[in-house]
Amino acid sequence: MTARAHDRPGELEAHFDDTIARERRIEPRDWVPDRYRATMIRQIAQHAHSEIIGMQPEGNWITRAPSLRRKAVLIAKVQDEAGHGMYLYSAAETLGADRADLTDKLVSGRQKYSSIFNYPTLTYADVGVIGWLVDGAAICNQVPLCRSSYGPYARAMVRICKEESFHQRQGYELLMTMMRGSAAQRAMVQDATNRFWWPSLMMFGPPDDQSPNTAQSMAWGVKRHTNDELRQRFVNMTVPQAGKLGVTLPDPDLSWNSDRGHYDFGAVDWAEFAAVVKGNGPCNAQRVAHRKDAHDEGAWVREAAAAHAAKQAARDRNINHGDTKDGEAG
Amino acid sequence: MTDDEFTAYQALADETDDHRWAFGTGFTDPLEGIDTSVPDGINAAALAAYCLMLGDDALVHSHRLQQWMTRLPELEEETAVANIALDLLGQARMLLARAGRAEGAALAQGAGLDAGAVLAQGGGRSEDQLAFFRPEHEFRNVRLAEHADTDFAQLAGRLLIFSTWRLALFSQLSGSADPVLAAIAAKGAKELAYHRDYAAQWVIRLGDGTELSHGRMQAALGTLWPLVDELFRTHAVVTDLPGVAADPAGLRAEFDDVLAAVLAAAALDLPDTPPLAQVAGKSGRDGVHTEALGYVLAELQSVARADPDATW
Amino acid sequence: MGETPVRSEWPLYEVFLRAKRGLNHVHVGSLHAADPQMALHHARDLYTRRNEGVSIWVVAAADITASSPDEKDPFFAPSGDKVYRHPTFYDIPDDVPHM
Numbered sequence: 001m002t003a004r005a006h007d008r009p010g011e012l013e014a015h016f017d018d019t020i021a022r023e024r025r026i027e028p029r030d031w032v033p034d035r036y037r038a039t040m041i042r043q044i045a046q047h048a049h050s051e052i053i054g055m056q057p058e059g060n061w062i063t064r065a066p067s068l069r070r071k072a073v074l075i076a077k078v079q080d081e082a083g084h085g086m087y088l089y090s091a092a093e094t095l096g097a098d099r100a101d102l103t104d105k106l107v108s109g110r111q112k113y114s115s116i117f118n119y120p121t122l123t124y125a126d127v128g129v130i131g132w133l134v135d136g137a138a139i140c141n142q143v144p145l146c147r148s149s150y151g152p153y154a155r156a157m158v159r160i161c162k163e164e165s166f167h168q169r170q171g172y173e174l175l176m177t178m179m180r181g182s183a184a185q186r187a188m189v190q191d192a193t194n195r196f197w198w199p200s201l202m203m204f205g206p207p208d209d210q211s212p213n214t215a216q217s218m219a220w221g222v223k224r225h226t227n228d229e230l231r232q233r234f235v236n237m238t239v240p241q242a243g244k245l246g247v248t249l250p251d252p253d254l255s256w257n258s259d260r261g262h263y264d265f266g267a268v269d270w271a272e273f274a275a276v277v278k279g280n281g282p283c284n285a286q287r288v289a290h291r292k293d294a295h296d297e298g299a300w301v302r303e304a305a306a307a308h309a310a311k312q313a314a315r316d317r318n319i320n321h322g323d324t325k326d327g328e329a330g
Numbered sequence: 331m332t333d334d335e336f337t338a339y340q341a342l343a344d345e346t347d348d349h350r351w352a353f354g355t356g357f358t359d360p361l362e363g364i365d366t367s368v369p370d371g372i373n374a375a376a377l378a379a380y381c382l383m384l385g386d387d388a389l390v391h392s393h394r395l396q397q398w399m400t401r402l403p404e405l406e407e408e409t410a411v412a413n414i415a416l417d418l419l420g421q422a423r424m425l426l427a428r429a430g431r432a433e434g435a436a437l438a439q440g441a442g443l444d445a446g447a448v449l450a451q452g453g454g455r456s457e458d459q460l461a462f463f464r465p466e467h468e469f470r471n472v473r474l475a476e477h478a479d480t481d482f483a484q485l486a487g488r489l490l491i492f493s494t495w496r497l498a499l500f501s502q503l504s505g506s507a508d509p510v511l512a513a514i515a516a517k518g519a520k521e522l523a524y525h526r527d528y529a530a531q532w533v534i535r536l537g538d539g540t541e542l543s544h545g546r547m548q549a550a551l552g553t554l555w556p557l558v559d560e561l562f563r564t565h566a567v568v569t570d571l572p573g574v575a576a577d578p579a580g581l582r583a584e585f586d587d588v589l590a591a592v593l594a595a596a597a598l599d600l601p602d603t604p605p606l607a608q609v610a611g612k613s614g615r616d617g618v619h620t621e622a623l624g625y626v627l628a629e630l631q632s633v634a635r636a637d638p639d640a641t642w
Numbered sequence: 643m644g645e646t647p648v649r650s651e652w653p654l655y656e657v658f659l660r661a662k663r664g665l666n667h668v669h670v671g672s673l674h675a676a677d678p679q680m681a682l683h684h685a686r687d688l689y690t691r692r693n694e695g696v697s698i699w700v701v702a703a704a705d706i707t708a709s710s711p712d713e714k715d716p717f718f719a720p721s722g723d724k725v726y727r728h729p730t731f732y733d734i735p736d737d738v739p740h741m
Binding site for chain 1: 542
């Protein structure tokens with residue numbers, strides 16, 4: 001692939017800057033700065049990896065779902081997550097990435113995924129809490145991305161957000177049902193909430209004053225809000241929902257601040273976050289190994305499909321050209 | 331920052347009429363407009379047993395496919411296999427519900443009571459009671475359904491056998507004298523045609539792919555073949571349901587034709603293995619299973635059984 | 643019987659859906675498949691999970707010729723080229739290093 005020299009070096013960059021400034025979409029064949037391309041690929045890919053890895057903690061409970069209806073809903077949800085991952089890998093590929101290469105980067109640890117999926121799911125209530133809190137936080141992150149500067153990513157996000165809103169509802173409805181059920185169910189919901197609340201807040205990333213890339217990302221329309229803005233938004237929305245459910249959020253410092261017009265909340269344990277991001281969370285090794293094993297063990301199947309397609313194509317060519325030799329590539 | 335971006339999510343706790351959030355419960359009701367009482371002249375107890383057979387086949391096979399999720403060779407297969415698992419689960423739910431309803435009618439017949447009164451008093455078990463609270467010896471699936479696929483070749487081979495057989499059954503059942511069974515079969519047949527097509531394409535890709543995949547696919551068929559004969563044995567329950575149930579014995583020729591065509595395209599040989607023997611004349615349809623089913627049910631039923639008073 | 647070595651990656655296909663009669667096909671995204679039949683199956687699974695699609699078209703992305711004059715990437719011929727620069731669109735001989 002050879003680059004063609006262009007006559008006016010500044011013109012391409014000016015066109016890019018202008019498109020961004022006017023809040024228009026960048027499309028696949030636009031010239032973009034290398035750093036924009038790399039940043040976008042990385043962001044989209046890590047988002048895709050999160051969807052795929054996210055299938056595991058919830059998939060953990062499909063075979064044990066306690067009613068057939070819940071089972072059906074959960075299978076559909078996990079299936080949606082596979083689909084979301086595929087939409088996103090496709091968007092990344094329009095920037096010149098290759099899905100096999102991105103998978104490689106995931107299983108070798110060179111690209112990351114949302115740290116929340118490094119926590120274990122220990123009861124069926126976790127399924128509901130993931131829908132309510134984790135999907136809730138994901139939605140807060142994702143809705144603004146529907147206005148991402150990169151067209152294919154923005155369009156994938158619109159599709160994803162529509163489906164994700166159903167997931168959150170499914171989770172919340174499960175919790176409502178459990179809270180109106182047996183004492184053991186109520187205790188299960190409270191316990192799951194206690195374990196997932198703080199990790200959900202961590203999903204928005206480190207505090208703004210520790211996020212060096214935020215400024216550039218916001219200038220390029222890669223990011224539309226800061227971490228702290230979205231985290232606050234999430235807390236404000238979720239506190240009343242917890243109230244309606246009848247669960248207590250595990251933060252004694254949570255209280256409405258009428259001066260700010262927001263909820264004040266306690267300090268996040270950023271040391272735990274750092275440990276998990278670094279690879280030492282409860283499930284990191286397990287999640288990545290699971291994905292790697294599936295990919296490696298599936299290699300013979302993928303190869304067989306490609307080999308069959310090649311054979312079939314050769315046969316079709318032989319028929320077309322009246323050539324009787326077998327197995328010859330065209 | 332616009333507030334309107336988030337209003338959908340703030341309304342989470344409000345009631346809504348948009349029931350797509352409960353995906354998995356189906357968009358259209360295949361039983362719409364159908365009288366669900368058990369027609370006069372049909373042996374309700376036999377109908378219950380028969381629906382359990384077909385329902386358990388689907389429930390247990392779906393479980394095996396669910397166990398493959400997040401472990402498939404490519405992401406696109408994740409959506410494909412999840413679809414198949416969901417279809418089978420949907421069929422299972424409708425068949426178990428029918429079985430429960432027929433059970434209620436049988437209780438009424440037996441006690442000389444009005445069927446509606448019996449059902450109103452909770453006679454006849456629900457789909458969940460049947461799935462989660464029956465012991466192993468009351469499960470009536472064929473042993474093929476509980477087989478654990480050790481690799482993707484077995485997944486494809488078993489799915490091909492199972493869906494070819496079930497499609498032949500359901501095609502006949504679409505004319506059943508029980509209108510509910512007929513409706514379930516009509517909808518299910520469309521799904522099974524897709525499953526069979528998916529499985530056949532994979533059997534062909536693997537059989538006619540690489541040397542390695544060919545070997546694995548041939549071996550997979552050899553492992554699965556002993557479980558085929560059982561699919562075509564006529565059970566006593568079928569003879570108690572003339573015009574209602576489909577006799578599988580009559581479907582063997584059609585099954586053999588389809589398999590022969592697929593295997594030929596896949597450059598595979600028809601296995602030569604003898605059928606798996608029964609136990610004192612009994613097997614899956616009589617509640618006598620392989621050791622695998624115990625573990626399947628332990629997993630499937632564990633959460634529900636841990637808190638029988640729970641509402642899910 | 644000699645077999646030419648085969649790349650085991652599945653090529654990229656673009657998917658077009660027509661949701662209802664009377665509308666036209668719309669590009670909804672892409673997916674990987676080993677062959678066109680598989681691409682159709684996958685498109686049905688991935689893009690019609692919500693009963694969205696009636697008619698599905700799949701086209702190998704490498705077979706699409708695109709002209710997008712408003713997009714000015716110097717890697718693309720303005721008169722007609724690929725839809726985007728994907729590594730598998732361009733045949734790179736195996737013995738070229740670092741490609």
